[in-house]
Amino acid sequence: MLTFTLRRLLTAIPTLLLISLVIFLLVDLAPGSPLSDVPLTVPPEVRQKMLEAMGADQPVLVRYLLWLKQFFWIEPLYGIDALFGTDFAQGAQRIISWQSKMPVMDTIGERLPQTLTVVGTAYLIGVLIALPIGIYSAYRQYSWFDQAGTFFAMAGFSVPTFFTGNILILIFAVNLGWFPTIYDTNLEVVDWASFKQMLAQMALPVMVLALFNAAEISRYTRSSVLENLGQDYVRTARAKGMGEGKVVLKHVLRNSLIPVVTVIALGLPTVFGGAIVTEQIFKINGIGAMLIGAINVSDLPTVQTVTFIFAVLIVMFNLIADILYGILDPRIRYD
């Protein structure tokens, strides 16, 4: 397993390099100029100076190699410096946002916690809701519970989050007035009252995302459990006199979880992408909102860096899914 993990990590390097190049070229091809929000009254020679100052006048390849150096070498050095108070970076040039003229990594560091709190909670709740629903739906196939579960899963999966988000805002925020419509990023949890306020403002976006995730995962769980309930080893477990709880929650579940774990692990990075929409609706200042903002003003370094971080997450969770697969299923051994 260890050699497998190492091998996979090593093969991830060329994959990620290729991904970063493709992203860079795609982002560069996109129309728009980093100076599009600069007033037209600014004379061309000043514009040229501004481009030169940002390094945007350089050829694509030079900018790409520079970005590579900054992302893989200089930014980690700054990271180490921030952690241990050392001075390895020695003031080297960081990846700078063309929009805010701030280091991109610093902005990501500010935005990521908002996204993780909302998206992470939503995903966790989604999984915790989906597993029992999926298992019970399969165990009582075609019961009213299963039918209701199927209906909500279909609805939750096919209705887009920007729609459910607005419906929930209309019901719970506008009509009932229970929760705020806007997520306040500056809120700090210091006491009970602010904690309750935090819960209240998280409730709606978490509900929207959890519904969407639970819908998908519960479907996968249901079909996987259904498939396993008909297997011969389930009959063997019953013939041994095992109770239904043990039959389902031990024998069937362990087998059923193998494909479900893959879905959960591979779904995690896409959740960050899906959260982009939800963050817009609830005005959460997260990483999704940051990406949208950067795309709007052709802030190439930010778009490139955030997109690449998504790519890294996807590759990483792929690996995690493979490793979990091997842990759950003894028939799969990678070395």
Add this chain to the structure above:
Amino acid sequence: MPDGASPVLDVRGLKTVFKTRGGEIHAVNSVSFHLRPGELLGVVGESGSGKSVTMMSLIGLLPSPPAEVRGGEVLLGGRDLLKLAPRDLQAVRGAKVGFVFQDPMTSLNPVFTVGNQIMEPLMKHMGMTKAQATNRAAELLDLVGIPDARKRLKSYPHQFSGGMRQRVMIAIALACDPDVLIADEPTTALDVTIQAQIIELVKDLRQKLGMAIVWITHDLGVIAGIADRVMVMYGGQVVEQAPVKELFANPRHPYTRALLKTVPALTGARAARLEVIQGQPPILQGEPVACPFRARCAHALPRCEAENPARRAIDGLPVGHGHDVACHWSPEAAHA
């Protein structure tokens, strides 16, 4: 086997119905049989004759719905299993009645160790601690002839061959020292040499442990080698029942006779074609009102259309104890 011994398992008038969209399928029709201590009862019949469904009905292993046990009694140790609450029935399964299934490749859970799966019933029914159960599981593996038993407890099913897995299944079924072992075509999925090994193993274990066995098969050769008594099933009914030697020497039911003819002879000239029984087994819709075999029967009488024959004794002993047959036709009448 003395005839006076009281049976460990006594099944009377068992009826099992499957409810389907196309109507009810009467898979088991008034099946009665008993099993004396230490006896090996062979159950033969073609696919769909109700052999497995009968045995699974006994201990509530059929999924319900669609299956429904409609009537009859299953007496084990003085209790009617059909009347037990699900929880009490669980205490019987695996403890008093052990089950070995047909396909050892799929009957074991692939993600748990063999040891874990043998220890489960031990801990549940015998109240053993983990350490006690581990010791007992190693003994059981040793008993069914798996070398290096203690080490193999940590193996997963996929690390075992088909024959070894069936040995593990037998170890699980025998774990709690059951009164009755039901073996549902335990050798069908194995190749011939492994079949022989498993049969030898069961013979040997029967000598050592003395449990009664129901052996379901469609291999008449196997039955001839190990059974004390044979029950022939067709269309969800018992059509003939006799001690093994009597059945092979003097088969009465046209189906049994036809079945015996299908066994190719090892000596003499090779037959041009293997014998077959023409036609298809019946679809068991509705309450049976006629003989299920009539359409394929070489000796069908007008009466066979009108009346489902009851089992009748032909040697003076009560039905179920000697040789009995469910047929209107008799060879003597034909020759007279």
